[in-house]
Amino acid sequence: MKLYNSLTHTKDEFITHEDGKVSMYTCGPTVYHFAHIGNLRSYIMEDVLEKYLRFSGYDVKRVMNITDVGHLTSDGDTGDDKMLKGAKREHKTVMEIADFYTKAFFDDCRKLNIKKPDVVEPATSCIDEFIKVISSLIEKGYAYSAGGNIYFDTSKLDKYYVFGDVSEENLAVGVREGVDADSNKRNKADFVLWFTKSKFDDQELKWESPWGMGYPGWHIECSCISMKHLGEYLDLHCGGIDNAFPHHINEIAQSEAYLGHSWCGHWFHVHHLNTNSGKMSKSKGEFLTVSLLEEKGYNPMVYRFFCLLSHYRKSLVFSCENLDNAKGAFEKLIARIVPLLNSDGDIDTAAYDTLIGNFKAAMDNDLNTSLAITALYDVFKYDTNPATKIAVIKELDKVLSLDLIKLATELNDSKKSENDDIPHEVLELAEQRKRARKAKDFALADSIRDRISEMGYVIEETREGTRIKAKQ
Numbered sequence: 001m002k003l004y005n006s007l008t009h010t011k012d013e014f015i016t017h018e019d020g021k022v023s024m025y026t027c028g029p030t031v032y033h034f035a036h037i038g039n040l041r042s043y044i045m046e047d048v049l050e051k052y053l054r055f056s057g058y059d060v061k062r063v064m065n066i067t068d069v070g071h072l073t074s075d076g077d078t079g080d081d082k083m084l085k086g087a088k089r090e091h092k093t094v095m096e097i098a099d100f101y102t103k104a105f106f107d108d109c110r111k112l113n114i115k116k117p118d119v120v121e122p123a124t125s126c127i128d129e130f131i132k133v134i135s136s137l138i139e140k141g142y143a144y145s146a147g148g149n150i151y152f153d154t155s156k157l158d159k160y161y162v163f164g165d166v167s168e169e170n171l172a173v174g175v176r177e178g179v180d181a182d183s184n185k186r187n188k189a190d191f192v193l194w195f196t197k198s199k200f201d202d203q204e205l206k207w208e209s210p211w212g213m214g215y216p217g218w219h220i221e222c223s224c225i226s227m228k229h230l231g232e233y234l235d236l237h238c239g240g241i242d243n244a245f246p247h248h249i250n251e252i253a254q255s256e257a258y259l260g261h262s263w264c265g266h267w268f269h270v271h272h273l274n275t276n277s278g279k280m281s282k283s284k285g286e287f288l289t290v291s292l293l294e295e296k297g298y299n300p301m302v303y304r305f306f307c308l309l310s311h312y313r314k315s316l317v318f319s320c321e322n323l324d325n326a327k328g329a330f331e332k333l334i335a336r337i338v339p340l341l342n343s344d345g346d347i348d349t350a351a352y353d354t355l356i357g358n359f360k361a362a363m364d365n366d367l368n369t370s371l372a373i374t375a376l377y378d379v380f381k382y383d384t385n386p387a388t389k390i391a392v393i394k395e396l397d398k399v400l401s402l403d404l405i406k407l408a409t410e411l412n413d414s415k416k417s418e419n420d421d422i423p424h425e426v427l428e429l430a431e432q433r434k435r436a437r438k439a440k441d442f443a444l445a446d447s448i449r450d451r452i453s454e455m456g457y458v459i460e461e462t463r464e465g466t467r468i469k470a471k472q
């Protein structure tokens with residue numbers, strides 16, 4: 001499989017340390033508010049990647065942190081503490097906020113068919129690990145104490161900006177608050193490992209440490225939680241593109257300084273979901289959630305489908321119009337599956353292998369989900385029997401996770417129950433009309449429609465197919 005790697009800026013062959021095994025780490029949510037659908041774009045694409053690796057035969061172990069301490073409103077070391085901000089907003093304790101929004105996050109994931117990672121670890125349960133790694137970094141000369149805090153000294157590294165191509169846009173994320181630079185830092189790029197002399201007097205969560213009561217910086221969390229569960233070598237690290245700088249390069253700096261060797265081979269970054277006015281973000285106040293989409297009548301699967309239609313390395317513009325287009329296409333797709341349901345017959349293995357092969361070719365090419373969806377559409381056109389088509393669709397949906405069969409079955413059932421009150425003769429005539437239309441005998445089809453009308457029923461053509469209704 002070829003997968004773009006932010007470290008090398010090329011589509012690399014995806015290789016792992018141990019044959020057939022993938023150690024995969026994902027930066028989890030900061031649980032101070034609901035996840036917006038932009039955050040969830042990243043998690044959907046990472047979910048597809050994980051499922052595709054499993055589909056390809058890898059044994060994947062995926063770990064995710066929950067950021068419940070240490071993340072400031074700037075991704076650097078300035079601004080307010082996000083968790084504290086959430087607690088103040090809702091007049092609750094930080095832990096109450098963390099519990100509530102962690103649950104809300106996994107509810108959203110469940111609605112979007114995003115699998116829960118094998119290990120989910122809140123930062124607050126790993127304080128001992130953070131202290132161990134920070135102590136070692138101080139001992140090795142990579143970290144220093146200044147003004148009461150512990151900082152990582154980026155000047156000790158041969159190369160700090162390992163991704164090299166930090167764009168202006170991403171640089172701006174790291175320093176966006178425009179607040180005074182921290183005068184304790186020896187170098188501009190240095191970052192906090194442990195806050196002791198907090199500027200937040202009301203910091204709720206504090207722990208004993210060799211440097212006094214304090215709390216960890218955000219970046220150290222991911223390094224330690226990853227090493228705790230996945231060991232010294234990480235195959236794949238994921239996150240949204242805004243995490244690349246400074247968060248991920250800080251993770252690399254401290255992990256490699258601590259381990260004394262290179263740490264993670266492959267960096268996967270999902271580009272942003274934007275609105276017409278720029279990146280969707282919580283700091284802007286207004287943001288869309290899965291619940292809001294549901295309230296507006298969208299099945300969460302429509303949003304998942306919308307995300308899959310675009311490549312993860314392109315920013316995606318969200319608008320109601322774009323989502324409506326995806327909704328229409330998705331409903332049509334489900335309706336096309338209905339006639340294939342419950343098909344008996346032998347699987348045509350040659351056709352099956354070709355169709356699965358087309359899907360794999362798309363996914364092996366840097367996880368091209370939009371081409372993979374095209375491969376799904378090609379199943380309908382392919383010259384093979386319905387049993388083979390439905391078997392392929394089931395298989396592809398192990399990765400796409402769009403509930404294709406379930407939704408088609410529900411649609412079929414709802415059609416059936418709609419027809420419960422329609423007289424048998426009318427249903428029979430409707431079937432005859434369908435056959436006439438298929439045979440392009442439109443005169444006959446029209447005359448059957450007239451007979452149905454005389455019997456008090458109308459036929460409507462909808463996106464999902466033909467509907468029969470009693471006249472009002």
Ligand code: AMP
Pocket residue numbers: 027028029030031037038039040041042067238239240241242243270271272273274279280281
């Ligand atoms: P946070 O909860 O802020 O730590 O973010 C959770 C994840 O969402 C991170 O991987 C971010 O990089 C990602 N993210 C944040 N904003 C967006 C966006 N507008 N589009 C896609 N991913 C995003």
Ligand code: ZN
Pocket residue numbers: 026027028222247
């Ligand atoms: Zn992280």
